[in-house]
Amino acid sequence: MKRLKCVIAYDGTHFEGYQRQPEKRTIQGEVEKVLMKMHKGEMIPIFASGRTDAHVHAKGQVIHFDSPLEIPEDRWKIALNTLLPSDIVVVTTEEVPSDFHARFSVKGKEYHYYISLKKDRDPFMRNYYYHFPHPLHFQKMEKAAKYLVGTYDFTSFCSAKTEVKDRIRTIESLTLIQEGDQLIIKIKGTGFLYNMVRIIVGTLLEVGTGKREPEEIPRIIEAKDRMQAGKTVPGHGLYLYKVYY
C-alpha cells in the first residue's frame, strides 16, 4: 500500500464546494470518482488539507490517499489528469510515508483574495475576482492589516456557525498588492477558521472605504463577537494558494 500526496488546482466556479455530497458536484466527489475507476470500482477515500466552499478556487490544495496500485510515482499525475474533468488538475504527485496526513500534518496555509476595482464589471473576471468598484484608501487598509498579524483569538473573524472551540490562530503575514485596477490580498497563517479570510477581507474593504478606521481593529479582535467585524466577501475571489507542511 502506498500513500500518495497530490497538489491539485481547481476552478471552483462549477463546484458546490470541496466536500463530497450526494447529487452535488464537488471536488472530493470528482476525484474519488476517478480513483474508483482506476481501482475497479473500489472506493478510495481522499483526505484534503481542509475544505473549500462553493465557488472558491485552489492553486495548491493538497490531498492524500492510499492505493495498492503498482503505478510509478511519476505516472500517477498523468493517469489522474487523463481522467479528471477540465476544471481540476493534478499539479504534482509524490509518494509519502504513511504518517503523512494532508490535514493533520499541515503547518500553515496561504490564501489569496482577488479584487477587481474596475468601474465596470468585466465578463472575463466575473468568476475569478470580487468586483468592488469603489475608491479605496490603501494606506489605511495596510495599517489595519498590520493589526491583524500575530496570534489572537479570531472569534470576531469567523462564521458564527464555527463549531471549534479554540479560535486562537496566528496570522504570519497579510499583504496588499495593488496593480492598476486589481487588488490582491495575500494572507498566510498557521490555520484559518471558517470564513476567516473572507471576513478579514470584508473588514479591510470597510476600512478602505472609510466606514471604519484602522485603529478599530484591536477592539474588534478583543470583542470576540462576529457582529463587530465586516461583511463576508464572496467565495469566487478566494484562492487556496499553498499548503505548508
Next chain:
Amino acid sequence: MKRLKCVIAYDGTHFEGYQRQPEKRTIQGEVEKVLMKMHKGEMIPIFASGRTDAHVHAKGQVIHFDSPLEIPEDRWKIALNTLLPSDIVVVTTEEVPSDFHARFSVKGKEYHYYISLKKDRDPFMRNYYYHFPHPLHFQKMEKAAKYLVGTYDFTSFCSAKTEVKDRIRTIESLTLIQEGDQLIIKIKGTGFLYNMVRIIVGTLLEVGTGKREPEEIPRIIEAKDRMQAGKTVPGHGLYLYKVYY
C-alpha cells in the same frame, strides 16, 4: 428615433454563438431580451458587425439598434448593464447618425487568438486559451505569417461551407506575441471569411511544429482549396478584439 452604437464584450463560454436561435442561449438573444424589457415588450432587433461562433469571446464587438426611448446617451450603458447577464457587458454607448450600420459600415476588424503552451492543462485557462503543449518554432511561424499579409483570395483559409463567392480579403497585419508560456496571435484585416482566423492559426501552428514549412504558404493560398491548409483551432481561444469604422 435614435440610433445607438454599443461596443460590447462577452465571455463566450456559455453561449451557443452570437446569432439568435430559438431555445438556445446566444448573445443576440440575451441583448434583445433586455431591449424588449426596456421597450415594454416591443421587439427591438440588433445588428452586429458580424457573428461569432459558439464559445468565441469578444472584447470589442459592435452592435447597433434604433430606439424611440428618450434616454440620455450616457445613461444607456448603465441601463443595459443593469439588466444584462454577468457574461455580457456594454463597454461604451453613443448615438450615431442613422446611416451608421454595425455591419455594413465596417472598415476592418482585429482578432486575437490566445494559446497556452503550458505542459499541463490549467483549469483557469480552459475556456480562454487553446491548450497546445508542444514545442514551437516561433521564427518559422513568423515567417509563415508574413506570407499571409496582403490581399489574396483566401478560399484555402475558409470553411468549405462558406457561401460568399468573393473570397478576396486583405490582411493588414499578423503578429505573434510570445510571453512565457503564452502565445497571442493578433490579426487585423478588412474582413474575414468564415473560420478564416481559426484556420490561419491552425496552419501557423502546423508550421510551428514542423509539419509544414513557411515557404508552403504561397502555394496553399494559390490552391484555393480548404484541404491544403491546416486544421481549424477551437473557438474558445478566439477573441473579437476590435471593429474599425
